Amino acid sequence: MNMRETFLDAAAEVLDTDPNVAVVLADISAAQLAFAARKHPDRVLNVGIREQLMMSTAGGLALAGMRPIVHTFSSFLVERAFEQVKLDLGHQDVGAVLVSSGASYDMPTAGRTHQAPGDVALIDTLPGWTVHVPGHPEEARRLLLESIPGNGRVYLRLSAQENAKPHLGAGLQTLREGGRGVVLAVGPMLDRAMEATADLDVTVLYTSTIRPFDAAGLRSAVEATGSSDVVLIEPYLAGTSAHAVSDALSESPHRLLSLGVRRDAEVRIYGEMADHDLAHGLDAGSITLSVKEFLR
Amino acid sequence: MTTDTRTGYEDLPRLIALMTGDEKHQAAAESTVDVLWVLYDRVLDITPETFRDPGRDRFLLSKGHGPMAYYAVLAKKGFIQEDELAGWTSAESRLGHHPDRARVPGAEIASGSLGHGLPLSIGTVFGLRAKGFRDAKVVTLVGDAELDEGSNSEAIAVAGRIGMPQLTVVVVDNSSATHGWPGGIARRFEVEGWVTRTVDGRDHEALYEAFTTPHPDRPLAVVATVERKA
Numbered sequence: 001m002n003m004r005e006t007f008l009d010a011a012a013e014v015l016d017t018d019p020n021v022a023v024v025l026a027d028i029s030a031a032q033l034a035f036a037a038r039k040h041p042d043r044v045l046n047v048g049i050r051e052q053l054m055m056s057t058a059g060g061l062a063l064a065g066m067r068p069i070v071h072t073f074s075s076f077l078v079e080r081a082f083e084q085v086k087l088d089l090g091h092q093d094v095g096a097v098l099v100s101s102g103a104s105y106d107m108p109t110a111g112r113t114h115q116a117p118g119d120v121a122l123i124d125t126l127p128g129w130t131v132h133v134p135g136h137p138e139e140a141r142r143l144l145l146e147s148i149p150g151n152g153r154v155y156l157r158l159s160a161q162e163n164a165k166p167h168l169g170a171g172l173q174t175l176r177e178g179g180r181g182v183v184l185a186v187g188p189m190l191d192r193a194m195e196a197t198a199d200l201d202v203t204v205l206y207t208s209t210i211r212p213f214d215a216a217g218l219r220s221a222v223e224a225t226g227s228s229d230v231v232l233i234e235p236y237l238a239g240t241s242a243h244a245v246s247d248a249l250s251e252s253p254h255r256l257l258s259l260g261v262r263r264d265a266e267v268r269i270y271g272e273m274a275d276h277d278l279a280h281g282l283d284a285g286s287i288t289l290s291v292k293e294f295l296r
Numbered sequence: 297m298t299t300d301t302r303t304g305y306e307d308l309p310r311l312i313a314l315m316t317g318d319e320k321h322q323a324a325a326e327s328t329v330d331v332l333w334v335l336y337d338r339v340l341d342i343t344p345e346t347f348r349d350p351g352r353d354r355f356l357l358s359k360g361h362g363p364m365a366y367y368a369v370l371a372k373k374g375f376i377q378e379d380e381l382a383g384w385t386s387a388e389s390r391l392g393h394h395p396d397r398a399r400v401p402g403a404e405i406a407s408g409s410l411g412h413g414l415p416l417s418i419g420t421v422f423g424l425r426a427k428g429f430r431d432a433k434v435v436t437l438v439g440d441a442e443l444d445e446g447s448n449s450e451a452i453a454v455a456g457r458i459g460m461p462q463l464t465v466v467v468v469d470n471s472s473a474t475h476g477w478p479g480g481i482a483r484r485f486e487v488e489g490w491v492t493r494t495v496d497g498r499d500h501e502a503l504y505e506a507f508t509t510p511h512p513d514r515p516l517a518v519v520a521t522v523e524r525k526a
Contacts (some may be wrong), residue, residue, distance in 0.1 A: 022426060024419075042426040053415050053450035060419020063404065065350055066426060068419075083409065084447070088416055091406050093398050 003158040004101040006137035012036040020067045026054040028072040055081040058096040059088030074100035075116035095151035103159035105276040117261035121240045123155045130154045131211035133187035136166035139208045161188035172217035178202040181229035189233045196287035215248035234260040257294040304372045311368035314381040324362025327470045327522045332369045334503040344374045347402045351429040356405050358413020359439040360394040375402035411445025440469040455515045456488030463515040470525040485517035497522040
């Protein structure tokens with residue numbers, strides 16, 4: 001099962017076990033949750049193709065003491081209803097678990113309308129959000145289950161791209177140690193980052209949780225490496241976490257290379273995800289070149 | 297709850313006058329004062345003692361502009377202190393030109409940006425239903441111009457289709473929508489399956505009757521007509 005199917009399964013399970021949970025949909029994935037909706041008609045709410053209302057409905061549910069899960073494609077979840085995310089959750093001081101699928105270009109033939117590489121950067125303009133970027137369906141499942149208790153504001157960003165194995169755990173995990181620099185791979189970027197740096201003497205860190213940012217983890221990895229060079233590889237807009245890296249290392253001189261979806265152009269191609277990886281320099285070969293060029 | 301609409305109501309102009317500096321929204325404040333008074337005095341079961349009860353009635357002030365009448369009613373009903381009104385909008389005050397639910401006791405939502413109260417109400421009704429509070433009323437106050445926001449169209453359609461007898465929208469109509477609503481505001485709601493009642497927004501008895509006459513299975517829109525905004 002891919003991340004989206006795994007999430008839908010887990011959501012149906014949570015609905016069965018936690019009477020406080022409601023799922024809000026705007027037609028996307030409604031068919032897959034039809035059985036859960038028949039079992040829990042008061043708590044599986046499909047408002048039709050109305051993303052503003054979907055997000056406000058989550059706000060209202062939370063105001064009434066429920067724990068809402070909100071799900072659609074990333075471009076409609078975060079971008080179309082952004083003021084509702086800002087005001088009807090954050091400003092009302094209530095929480096929800098927003099779960100997107102589609103990532104940056106999971107639907108390459110759908111074009112720009114279904115691409116939202118700026119989603120994490122947008123959420124990052126708002127205070128108090130936890131942002132999970134799982135790299136494997138099992139991570140997605142765990143992160144969803146861990147997001148249900150409490151009333152925090154959580155963004156869970158699912159992707160069709162994934163790593164071969166899950167890496168469960170909090171904060172930055174060290175997957176390889178080296179001396180020439182630190183490479184931080186986020187979510188689905190891990191396997192290719194490992195492949196790209198297989199012949200390089202670098203530390204490779206992994207995280208599926210990018211906000212809050214594990215500043216202490218990055219500092220200690222950088223200190224252990226003895227180099228001041230950091231490469232950030234994110235599956236969304238390049239440099240989205242550059243400010244967090246900069247804050248984490250503010251006490252010491254450092255260099256940063258930010259890799260991710262390019263900011264300078266709207267890439268107007270269709271094709272496969274791999275074609276988009278190439279266009280953004282996010283395939284393993286391009287990452288190798290970028291990292292080699294950057295390291296001193 | 298008192299049923300004497302004179303008790304306290306005559307005090308509201310004095311309380312509103314304590315709040316100066318928001319003359320831009322003066323008309324907005326005055327247009328809502330009678331609706332707010334009737335709701336808090338006779339319709340809604342909300343008191344300073346019960347406003348945190350999970351099954352309480354809810355009032356959502358969607359039209360957060362010109363909250364002077366709202367603050368005056370909250371003060372009169374004991375949610376906030378009268379002596380807070382004069383210092384409103386200062387750095388020391390918790391009362392702003394748009395109300396903040398995190399700071400004002402009894403305020404169900406923080407509002408100001410238009411088109412959020414009714415959609416939030418839909419979610420609140422869903423939440424109350426899921427928790428088994430099927431009798432708690434949810435009342436939202438919107439302006440006629442506020443219906444320009446597409447988010448309200450989304451909410452009106454869904455509430456009508458779902459049913460939602462718990463839900464009441466009161467539209468304070470001072471004819472301020474830029475392009476107007478041909479056939480009147482009530483028609484927007486009727487075609488979506490709402491029960492509608494259009495009344496004089498200054499007539500307390502008419503408002504009370506409009507709010508309290510049963511409307512089984514369907515949401516209720518009360519259009520409270522007041523003087524055209526100057």
